[in-house]
Structure formats: C-alpha cells, structure tokens
Amino acid sequence: MEGGDHLAHERKKAQFDVEAMKIVWAGSRHAFEVSDRISKLVASDPAFRKDNRPMLSRKELFKNTLRKAAYAWKRIIELRLSEEEASKLRFYVDEPAFTDLHWGMFLPAIKGQGTEEQQQKWLPLAYKMQIIGCYAQTELGHGSNSSKWWPGGLGKISTHAVVYARLITDGQDHGVHGFIVQLRSLDDHSPLPGITVGDIGMKFGNGAYNTMDNGVLRFDHVRIPRDQMLMKVSQVSREGKYSQSNVPRQLVYGTMVFVRQTIVADASCALSRAVCIATRYSAVRRQFGSQNGGPETQVIDYKTQQSRLFPLLASAYAFRFVGEWLKWLYTDVTQRLQANDFSTLPEAHACTAGLKSLTTAATADGIEECRKLCGGHGYLCSSGLPELFAVYVPACTYEGDNTVLLLQVARFLVKTLSQLGSGKQPVGTTAYMGQVEHLMQCHCNVQKAEDWLKPAVILEAFEARSARMSVACAKNLSKFTNPEEGFAELSGDLVEAAIAHCQLIIVSKFIEKLQQDIPGKGVKQQLGVLCNIYALFLLHKHQGDFLSTGCITPKQAYLANEQLRALYSQARPNAIALVDAFNYTDHYLGSILGCYDGNVYPKLYEAAWKDPLNDSVVPDGYREYIWPMLKQQLRTARL
Ligand SMILES: CCCCCCCC/C=C\CCCCC/C=C/C(=O)SCCNC(=O)CCNC(=O)[C@H](O)C(C)(C)COP(=O)(O)OP(=O)(O)OC[C@H]1O[C@@H](n2cnc3c(N)ncnc32)[C@H](O)[C@@H]1OP(=O)(O)O
Numbered sequence: 001m002e003g004g005d006h007l008a009h010e011r012k013k014a015q016f017d018v019e020a021m022k023i024v025w026a027g028s029r030h031a032f033e034v035s036d037r038i039s040k041l042v043a044s045d046p047a048f049r050k051d052n053r054p055m056l057s058r059k060e061l062f063k064n065t066l067r068k069a070a071y072a073w074k075r076i077i078e079l080r081l082s083e084e085e086a087s088k089l090r091f092y093v094d095e096p097a098f099t100d101l102h103w104g105m106f107l108p109a110i111k112g113q114g115t116e117e118q119q120q121k122w123l124p125l126a127y128k129m130q131i132i133g134c135y136a137q138t139e140l141g142h143g144s145n146s147s148k149w150w151p152g153g154l155g156k157i158s159t160h161a162v163v164y165a166r167l168i169t170d171g172q173d174h175g176v177h178g179f180i181v182q183l184r185s186l187d188d189h190s191p192l193p194g195i196t197v198g199d200i201g202m203k204f205g206n207g208a209y210n211t212m213d214n215g216v217l218r219f220d221h222v223r224i225p226r227d228q229m230l231m232k233v234s235q236v237s238r239e240g241k242y243s244q245s246n247v248p249r250q251l252v253y254g255t256m257v258f259v260r261q262t263i264v265a266d267a268s269c270a271l272s273r274a275v276c277i278a279t280r281y282s283a284v285r286r287q288f289g290s291q292n293g294g295p296e297t298q299v300i301d302y303k304t305q306q307s308r309l310f311p312l313l314a315s316a317y318a319f320r321f322v323g324e325w326l327k328w329l330y331t332d333v334t335q336r337l338q339a340n341d342f343s344t345l346p347e348a349h350a351c352t353a354g355l356k357s358l359t360t361a362a363t364a365d366g367i368e369e370c371r372k373l374c375g376g377h378g379y380l381c382s383s384g385l386p387e388l389f390a391v392y393v394p395a396c397t398y399e400g401d402n403t404v405l406l407l408q409v410a411r412f413l414v415k416t417l418s419q420l421g422s423g424k425q426p427v428g429t430t431a432y433m434g435q436v437e438h439l440m441q442c443h444c445n446v447q448k449a450e451d452w453l454k455p456a457v458i459l460e461a462f463e464a465r466s467a468r469m470s471v472a473c474a475k476n477l478s479k480f481t482n483p484e485e486g487f488a489e490l491s492g493d494l495v496e497a498a499i500a501h502c503q504l505i506i507v508s509k510f511i512e513k514l515q516q517d518i519p520g521k522g523v524k525q526q527l528g529v530l531c532n533i534y535a536l537f538l539l540h541k542h543q544g545d546f547l548s549t550g551c552i553t554p555k556q557a558y559l560a561n562e563q564l565r566a567l568y569s570q571a572r573p574n575a576i577a578l579v580d581a582f583n584y585t586d587h588y589l590g591s592i593l594g595c596y597d598g599n600v601y602p603k604l605y606e607a608a609w610k611d612p613l614n615d616s617v618v619p620d621g622y623r624e625y626i627w628p629m630l631k632q633q634l635r636t637a638r639l
Pocket residue numbers: 096100101103104105135137138152250251253254256257259262263266345346349397398399400401404408411
C-alpha cells in the first residue's frame with residue numbers, strides 16, 4: 001500500500017479524545033499551543049535539517065551546530081520570541097549545543113548565587129549573548145585543584161565560565177565557591193593569558209553528543225577580580241575578610257537542584273520519543289502467527305511485545321507528571337528561599353537527586369529496549385534510536401552519577417527516620433514515615449486481581465515496602481560504632497531503599513494527578529490504566545522487595561501479574577492514540593520507523609539509496625584492495 005495513513009485503522013480504535021490528551025501531556029492549553037507552533041516552525045525550516053548528522057565528520061558536525069545555533073538565535077530575535085518560546089525552539093532543534101549550558105546552567109548559577117549587583121552586571125550581557133558561559137565544576141582527577149574536565153561549551157565556544165574552586169584567604173581554606181571567570185578574548189576568541197582550554201575529544205556514538213564541545217581547562221596564575229566571586233552565600237571584603245550570609249552553605253549547589261529538575265522533565269521527552277517510534281513500528285510490523293490465511297499478526301499484538309512496550313509507555317506518562325510536580329516543588333522552594341525559609345531545601349535536594357537518578361536510568365534502558373522492540377531495523381540510524389540512545393545515556397552520569405545521587409537520598413531518609421525519635425514529624429514526600437509503626441506491621445488485603453486497581457491498596461504496599469527497607473537499613477546502621485563506616489558497608493542496601501522511596505514518589509504523584517479534574521472523553525480512564533500499569537509493573541519487577549519485607553504474599557504477587565496482563569489488553573486499542581498525544585512532528589522524531597503515516601518500508605528503501613556508499617555502484621577502494629584480492633584467489637584456485 002503506497003501513500004495514505006497506514007495507521008488509520010489503529011487511530012480509529014482509540015477510546016478517548018486524543019486532542020484533550022495532548023493538552024494533558026503538554027501541561028496546559030497554552031503550553032500545547034506554544035509547543036505545537038514552535039515544533040512546526042522548526043520542522044518546516046530546512047536550515048534545521050538533521051538527518052545527515054551520522055554522516056558528518058566531527059569538524060563538519062560541530063560547525064553545523066554553530067550554524068544552527070546562530071540561525072536559531074537570529075530567528076528568536078526576528079520573531080521576538082518569548083523566553084518560553086525560545087527555549088522550545090532550542091528544544092525542537094534537537095541538537096546538544098553550547099547554548100544548553102549557557103541558558104541551562106551559566107545563567108541560573110548567576111541568578112541563584114550572584115548578589116543583586118552581580119546579577120545586574122552579568123545577566124543583561126548573558127541574555128543578549130554578548131558573553132557566552134558554561135558551568136565548570138567537574139575535575140579530571142579527584143579534588144578541586146587539578147584540571148576542569150567535561151564542562152559542555154567550554155572546549156571551543158564559551159567566553160566565560162562559572163568555575164567552582166576552593167577559596168583560600170589568609171591561608172585558610174573555606175571550601176568550594178563559584179567564580180565568574182573570563183576565558184577568551186571578546187575580540188578574537190583567543191584564550192586569555194594563563195588559560196589553557198580545549199576540547200576533550202570524541203565521545204560515544206557518531207553524531208550524537210559530539211555536537212557539544214565538552215572541554216578541559218587549566219589556570220596558571222590567573223587573577224580573578226574579587227567581585228567575580230559569586231557572593232550571595234559568602235563574601236570576601238576588599239580587605240580579604242571572609243564572611244557568610246545567614247543562609248545554608250548548600251545553596252552553592254542550588255544550580256544542580258534546578259538542572260536536575262529539568263532533567264526529569266527531559267526524561268519524559270526522550271522516553272516518549274523512543275516509545276512513540278517503537279509503538280508505531282510495532283503496529284506496522286507484521287510477523288507470522290496468522291490463522292486461516294488472514295493477514296499476519298501485528299507484532300504489537302504479541303503479549304511479550306506488550307509486556308515490554310506498555311510499561312515504557314506508562315513510564316513516559318508517569319515521568320511527565322512527576323516532572324510537572326517537581327517543577328512545582330522547585331518553584332515553591334525558590335519562593336521560600338527568597339523569604340529566608342530554608343526548611344524544604346533538603347527535601348527538594350533529595351527529590352531532585354533521586355528522581356533524576358531513577359528517571360534517567362529507566363529512560364536510557366527504555367530507549368535501548370525500544371531499539372530491540374524494533375528488531376533489526378531499530379539498529380539503523382534512520383530509526384532514530386541509536387542516536388537518541390547515544391545522546392541520552394550520559395544523563396545517567398552528568399549532573400551527578402546516578403548511584404552517588406541515590407546515596408544522597410539514602411542519607412536524607414536515614415536522617416528523617418532518626419529525627420522521628422525526637423518527635424519531628426516528617427512532611428512532604430516523607431510524610432508516610434510518620435505512620436512507620438502502622439507500615440511496619442500492616443497486611444495487604446488483596447484477595448482478587450481487581451483489588452490491585454484500588455489506589456489506596458497500591459499506595460500502602462509501596463509505602464510499607466519503602467518504610468520497611470529504610471528502617472532495616474537504619475537498624476543495621478545503628479550496629480556500627482562508626483556511622484560513616486556503616487554507611488559505606490551498607491551502601492548497596494541503602495541505594496535499594498532510596499529506589500523504593502523514589503518509586504513511591506512517582507506512583508503517588510501519578511495517583512494524585514488522577515484525583516484532579518481532567519477534561520476530555522475517556523482521558524482520565526486511559527490515564528488510570530497507565531497509572532495501574534506503571535505501579536503493577538514496578539511491583540512485579542521488584543516483587544522480591546515486596547515479598548521479602550512481608551508487604552505482600554506470593555499469591556498477591558501472582559494476582560498483581562494477572563491484573564497487569566488484563567491492563568495490557570485494555571491499553572492495546574489505545575496504544576497508537578496514546579503516542580499520538582505526544583504531538584511530535586516527524587522532524588523531531590527523526591525516525592522512519594516512527595513516522596506518523598506508518599509508511600515505513602518505502603521510506604527505508606529510499607533512505608538506503610541516499611547513503612554516501614551508494615553514490616557509486618562500485619565503491620572507492622575496489623581497484624586498490626578488492627580487485628587484487630580477487631585476482632589472487634583466482635591464481636590460488638588454479639594451483
Ligand atoms: C543544562 C541544560 C539543562 C537542560 C536539561 C534538559 C535537557 C538536557 C539535555 C542536555 C543538557 C545536558 C547538560 C549536562 C550538563 C551537565 C552538567 C554537570 O554535570 S555539572 C556537575 C555536576 N556534578 C555533580 O552533580 C556531582 C555530584 N556530587 C554532588 O552532588 C555532591 O553532593 C557535591 C555537590 C559535589 C558536594 O559533595 P560533598 O562531599 O562536599 O558534600 P555532600 O556530603 O555530598 O553534601 C553535604 C551536604 O549538602 C547537601 N547537598 C548536597 N548537594 C546539595 C544540593 N545540590 N542542594 C542542597 N543540598 C545539597 C547534602 O545533602 C549534605 O547535607 P547534610 O547531610 O549535611 O544535611
């Protein structure tokens with residue numbers, strides 16, 4: 001079948017209002033309209049073409065990124081785009097670039113840690129891109145005194161950086177502080193005296209993250225003017241005297257709380273993109289299994305395909321909603337900080353760190369699973385999945401290695417439990433710890449599979465599992481005379497307790513979302529199915545935790561799996577419409593397998609001929625290497 005909508009029959013099966021779901025996914029009608037308009041603007045502009053990326057050399061690739069970034073900036077100015085629209089435009093251009101760090105970390109670091117005066121001086125320059133900045137924290141080796149290594153945008157483009165370094169005055173070390181440092185001349189871009197700077201080299205995957213100039217930086221007797229130390233948290237006077245404002249020192253790391261929150265939202269984008277590709281292709285692809293000469297089975301109808309794909313679809317929605325909530329939490333903590341209320345900072349840190357860890361790990365694994373779900377064609381660059389994986393997978397490492405971040409959550413949990421003894425009632429995401437006595441001995445009362453559809457039943461099982469795992473860690477820790485030694489020894493268990501706590505947060509925020517008024521025929525019902533799939537899939541995957549802590553019985557675990565299978569059947573007719581609700585353009589998806597019309601095979605065939613290897617029938621190198629070999633074989637055969 002040529003042309004037309006090859007997925008039309010699938011779209012007709014939908015049992016809900018897809019247009020209404022698009023608004024839910026976007027977050028609001030306004031967000032949907034902005035996103036829809038800007039994604040189409042980018043998709044229709046040939047300057048933003050991206051299908052040639054895997055074919056380009058590093059130098060060509062990088063120059064191409066600079067061209068796109070400059071052109072994007074020109075369009076932002078010409079069209080007088082708002083900050084929201086400009087950021088959407090960069091998102092849909094879909095190419096990691098120095099601008100991510102300029103807008104995503106350099107500016108927020110100055111806003112969060114600079115004094116009013118410093119903000120007035122630096123922000124206007126940065127907003128107009130008269131200076132370009134990056135965020136330089138990580139070192140080549142351990143410590144904060146070797147060479148900076150990794151910062152994006154540093155290698156070739158940034159004129160300035162927020163550099164994290166130890167502050168020493170009068171021989172006294174005051175720990176790590178942030179400094180604005182000019183790196184390159186604003187006239188000819190050459191490094192300033194005493195500064196060595198360059199790119200750290202090619203990274204994983206062709207194209208992929210190699211559009212970014214991650215860099216190395218060394219200083220040799222470089223003087224930073226005193227007023228370029230970011231002084232909101234602590235100050236050095238003209239006389240060299242060090243003092244601290246009445247705010248927690250942890251605010252120095254505030255930019256990380258902000259960026260981790262954006263990374264959670266980004267996880268839902270990356271995962272939904274992979275899931276959209278795999279779902280559409282699974283409906284297009286047919287394999288054996290037909291009876292009585294009918295059409296072959298669509299692979300999406302195999303239960304095994306559903307049990308791998310639908311939890312990822314549900315996860316994409318779950319991450320979307322927890323990301324929305326995390327944005328609210330971040331806004332709330334920011335407002336409190338402005339009013340000198342620092343009480344919720346530890347929770348905001350634990351939530352952003354833990355959810356960043358969980359969502360990026362699941363998304364990276366999920367993209368790879370989607371590649372496998374597409375069979376052999378998933379391995380082609382034209383499927384879009386190899387590049388998506390290569391670009392995405394460092395999210396498990398940047399902004400804090402995922403294991404290190406879970407250990408931060410574990411510390412927060414242990415501290416919360418230890419404060420129960422002194423009567424401090426936990427609030428927010430740890431409020432359930434207040435019922436620890438009940439959660440330690442409660443029994444799940446599921447008797448039939450449908451009982452697992454009750455939100456209160458699911459919540460109690462997840463709360464009991466998390467509380468019991470944290471309490472077990474706390475009890476074991478108390479056996480050590482040296483707490484740090486105990487923490488190191490038990491770090492494996494602590495990480496698992498942190499995962500249980502963060503999974504509870506995601507499940508509970510999905511359930512809370514369903515308690516809101518959600519307009520649109522059948523929309524809430526479909527989200528209910530996805531919420532249950534997400535929760536029961538986690539329960540099934542981690543049933544060892546639930547069983548070993550005595551939260552559920554083996555029979556109840558069996559019933560949860562039975563209910564999960566029934567939920568997959570309910571999701572099946574809606575699968576294509578649920579991915580259509582992401583409203584992705586074919587340009588953004590960048591995948592032949594995931595194209596909206598499902599006309600996959602002619603497009604794959606056509607794309608193959610565009611590969612540079614097919615420019616000539618006989619390849620370069622034939623005369624030089626193949627022809628002599630063939631002749632040699634001929635002689636050997638004659639002998
Ligand atoms: C940028 C673009 C954004 C857009 C994103 C969407 C699109 C994404 C796509 C592409 C863009 C990719 C961009 C990637 C950019 C990457 C940047 C980086 O990687 S920057 C470097 C980040 N580095 C880390 O995260 C290191 C991890 N380590 C830590 O976080 C450590 O905690 C530490 C901050 C280095 C401090 O270590 P230290 O040993 O000194 O102290 P700790 O014991 O860990 O902590 C002491 C107390 O402080 C509390 N704490 C720690 N961190 C924070 C924080 N951030 N906020 C608040 N509080 C914090 C900790 O809990 C301890 O508290 P107590 O126990 O004492 O109460």
